[in-house]
Amino acid sequence: NAGVMQNPRHLVRRRGQEARLRCSPMKGHSHVYWYRQLPEEGLKFMVYLQKENIIDESGMPKERFSAEFPKEGPSILRIQQVVRGDSAAYFCASSPRTSEETQYFGPGTRLLVL
């Protein structure tokens, strides 16, 4: 059973471009969470999704950021018109049902905005 997969592992974008980060949860997991780790900061919760539904996006910036988890395919975190402050490591986690169970983390995508 492969773990949580994220791609790309590293992404470089220029200011104003779009960044798309993908996350494939573990097999059998239907709950996905996105977190952001800024340099020298702890991980911050961004959004929690189930298939085709956003359950909680209270940690997501109101503008430029969006997330989806379609019926088929990976979960996508999309950042439009990136700025230098978006440079961070973005981690995806999945769990079978809810976070009453262990969340399993992917290796992360390290975004660098030039």
Add this chain to the structure above:
Amino acid sequence: KQEVTQIPAALSVPEGENLVLNCSFTDSAIYNLQWFRQDPGKGLTSLLLIQSSQREQTSGRLNASLDKSSGRSTLYIAASQPGDSATYLCAASVYSGGGADGLTFGKGTHLIIQP
């Protein structure tokens, strides 16, 4: 709003010592508390998960305790080894009313085990 604090921020000890990492949280209405390990440039590895109804969990040389009433958890590492060197993260799962089951993380304890 849940806040998680970890003390110390960094710790360096000789190999073989037993050590304790501390975590405190402000909102005792947690579902569970998890301890993770993060190696430089890598993702997180789950070490232990303690449900809110439990007092402790053990896995090998690791033991984690939970005291909801005082808002504290500890991670005990026995007979430390150089391979234990990493950043250890504590995270609490809280229902926020908005349906959030996202974890609230501390900033971590950076542990170095000297050979």
